[in-house]
Amino acid sequence: MKIKYLVSQSLFVIRFRYIKKLASYLRCSKLRLVGMKIGKNTVLSHCHLTWPHQVQLGNKCLIEHGVYFHYDGIYSEGSSIVIGNNVFVGNHTEFNITAKINVGDNCLIASGCKFIDHNHGFNYNELINSQLCSEKPIDIEDDVWIGCNATILKGVTIGKGAVVGAKSLVNKSIPPFEIWAGIPAKKIGERK
Template sequence: MGLIARLHARLIPQVSTDGEPLDRLLNDWDALGVLLRVSMGVLRGLPVRLGARHSKGLLLVGKGVTVTGAQHLTLGRGVKIEDHAEIQCRSHRGVVLGDGVTIGRNVSIRPSSYYGHEAGEGLTIGAGSCVGALSWIGASGHVTIGVDVMLGPRVTILPENHVFERLDVPIKAQGVLRRRVVIEDDCWIGAGATILSGVRIGRGSIVAAGAVVARSVPPRTVVGGIPARVLKYRSQTEGEQRLLAALKGQDPGLAA
């Protein structure tokens, strides 16, 4: 095994849970390019790791990444934060990124204001999950994303709503209502989807591209549209089928 192959075999598994074996790359130049990119990312990640509340293993950080309040950040092994992502960690419960989490390019994670206003709750992302490019997670109300969850590009998660009952007071001055958002394990959230406050998306569910999810979604359910409605169910037991049929009949927000 050549030097490039040995370096690749040693370094890549530490920063990628699904790293490509060298023999599937086109040539040694491709492997060298990957190694250089990873090496630079590891170097950029060192200051973030040193400032974090807790970290283990290597951290890969892209160009132009902004991480503030790193003392509220907990990092698992092999976390990757891609170019120009922004993570504002200051929050009551902090930001927790599990093993192998990927934060895509130009993602914004904003639990709190940069200017000293009320701190938000924070964000937890489970192992193996990824957040697609240009996504926005406003974690003012706590956001929990489970294990092996895929968020496509331009996904928006908004765990708060503006209060607007009074007509004699500007909406901006009436404050906000924060409610937790939970996306359980093994979900796929399509490109451009929006998840609103108080929503729980059940394990193994799929949200179609462009959907606006305003109500909670049962496990193993495919939803889409504005507002999101049930499109189909993934395989269930007979008991689960009866329960979901009842939910479909009772809840207009889940009706097909």
């Protein structure tokens, strides 16, 4: 029994410590070649990108599998999706960006979150799918925690140290150190 346990632990360590790091290193190297900016000691699992040069990741980030960096625009210079240092992004999170999103340092973004910085026009006299989209950047300040499956819409600023509850729909800016939850999100508390 003890030998079986040691073998399974060794395989676990090899798989998650060494093979995962090697795969991340190779993935980061490949993406750097096509223009993505990736900081030191960032671990990047398999993700989806439309324009790699539009994404900038800071140092010591952990990006889980299935994250979608979708820059929804034509080719342009510079980064539109900017993630700070020491940020965790959970699996299957979607950044659907036309203008810009900034995520500060030391943030936690749980699995399944969506960030959408644009919206379709809906004037009566025109077809909806032919109208121009309105767009406003999203700004996530330092030390923010966003719960799983939350949706953050255009023009929102989430203040330093704020918390967003799971499955919340944030369509208004959140002041620093406040806790918001619900659909639409409302203040339910403060960090003290």
